[in-house]
Amino acid sequence: MSRLTLALDAMGGDRAPYPAVKGALHAVETLGIRVILVGAEPKIRQELEELRVRGDLSERGISIEHTDTVIGMGDAPSAVLRAKKDASVAVCARLVKDKRASGFVSAGNTGAAMAASVGFLGRMEGVHRPAIAAYLPRMDGGFSILLDVGANVDSPPEWLQQFAIFGEEYAKFLFGVDRPKIGLLSTGEEKGKGNETTKAAYELLEAMPIQFIGNVEGRDLFNGRADVIVCDGFVGNIALKVSESLAETMLKLIKKGLTKNPVRRIGALLSRGAFREILKVADYSEYGGCPLLGVNGVAIIGHGRSNAKAFANALRVARRYVEEDVVGKTAARIMAIQAAQIPR
Numbered sequence: 001m002s003r004l005t006l007a008l009d010a011m012g013g014d015r016a017p018y019p020a021v022k023g024a025l026h027a028v029e030t031l032g033i034r035v036i037l038v039g040a041e042p043k044i045r046q047e048l049e050e051l052r053v054r055g056d057l058s059e060r061g062i063s064i065e066h067t068d069t070v071i072g073m074g075d076a077p078s079a080v081l082r083a084k085k086d087a088s089v090a091v092c093a094r095l096v097k098d099k100r101a102s103g104f105v106s107a108g109n110t111g112a113a114m115a116a117s118v119g120f121l122g123r124m125e126g127v128h129r130p131a132i133a134a135y136l137p138r139m140d141g142g143f144s145i146l147l148d149v150g151a152n153v154d155s156p157p158e159w160l161q162q163f164a165i166f167g168e169e170y171a172k173f174l175f176g177v178d179r180p181k182i183g184l185l186s187t188g189e190e191k192g193k194g195n196e197t198t199k200a201a202y203e204l205l206e207a208m209p210i211q212f213i214g215n216v217e218g219r220d221l222f223n224g225r226a227d228v229i230v231c232d233g234f235v236g237n238i239a240l241k242v243s244e245s246l247a248e249t250m251l252k253l254i255k256k257g258l259t260k261n262p263v264r265r266i267g268a269l270l271s272r273g274a275f276r277e278i279l280k281v282a283d284y285s286e287y288g289g290c291p292l293l294g295v296n297g298v299a300i301i302g303h304g305r306s307n308a309k310a311f312a313n314a315l316r317v318a319r320r321y322v323e324e325d326v327v328g329k330t331a332a333r334i335m336a337i338q339a340a341q342i343p344r
Contacts, residue, residue, distance in 0.1 A: 004034070005036060005101050006322075008105050009038055009104065012089060013305070013311075014304050019311055020037065020107070022047070022051060023306075026312040027315040028061035030312070036101055037063070041066040045064070070108070071108060071109045075109060088106075089109070097297070107289070107301070123296065128158060130294035131152065131233070132290050132292055133145050133147040133170055134146050139224060143174070145171055147230060147236065148231065153234045160184070164228065168333070182205070183215065185235060186202075202214070289310070291317070298321050298326075
């Protein structure tokens with residue numbers, strides 16, 4: 001039986017291509033997959049040489065798809081479909097379209113990854129716009145899903161309605177629950193709270209065959225009240241980045257406080273096991289990447305600061321996403337709900 005193949009945008013990320021190459025090597029060794037490294041071949045081979053990888057790459061489960069073109073963080077996402085059609089992220093999406101890969105991972109320009117996914121893979125039937133889902137750690141040790149976190153700046157109520165379906169199916173995949181609890185991020189718990197978009201979205205979600213628990217507030221992001229929290233990409237992206245920044249700041253303040261004098265250093269040494277657990281929960285590299293939901297294919301979006309561990313974990317997420325056919329299940333769920341809403 002042939003191994004599952006995934007494409008990896010080796011030129012995406014702040015320190016490309018080293019973390020992507022190292023992460024790919026770890027993934028092929030531990031996950032039993034093949035990885036196509038997409039990017040400038042001389043640079044990729046240089047990193048492989050420094051990692052002491054020589055000889056026949058195919059025996060290691062690695063191959064290279066060369067392209068010199070890269071979409072920078074400052075480039076317009078539309079460039080991937082116009083001026084830079086051979087950019088590494090676009091090549092990744094085409095590899096999936098051509099069935100040479102079962103999915104792809106990129107930690108580069110998020111807008112370009114979305115444009116490439118929609119442009120080459122297309123949206124699921126009936127889907128208005130894709131959304132990016134992110135993980136939020138909870139007080140009970142689990143996770144909640146927040147979406148959208150940046151694929152769309154302005155989202156009308158109908159889009160938020162579909163984001164709830166995306167999130168429901170993704171939560172089933174992640175948590176193994178039949179009926180995930182779904183909340184709508186707003187300024188208050190009461191039905192009438194929020195702006196006109198969230199008020200209209202509330203009405204749509206309330207009428208759907210999902211476990212909609214109503215509005216949730218910012219304080220509910222981490223308390224586990226909802227398995228899935230729906231919002232537009234503008235709000236979601238700010239919420240996610242504030243959360244990441246707060247986690248980093250608090251960890252630094254705790255470290256500073258615990259090393260202030262010898263007595264505290266002893267206490268910190270005795271508590272280091274607990275702190276390792278806390279750091280693991282707050283470490284984005286543990287989660288690898290966030291899926292782009294609503295497209296006809298597997299696209300995992302990584303953090304721009306992704307290290308080798310993050311890339312390896314993103315490939316792990318992509319492999320599981322393919323094997324459990326989350327794309328097919330989500331498409332079927334969307335069609336079923338839309339069919340049920342058509343007047344008879």
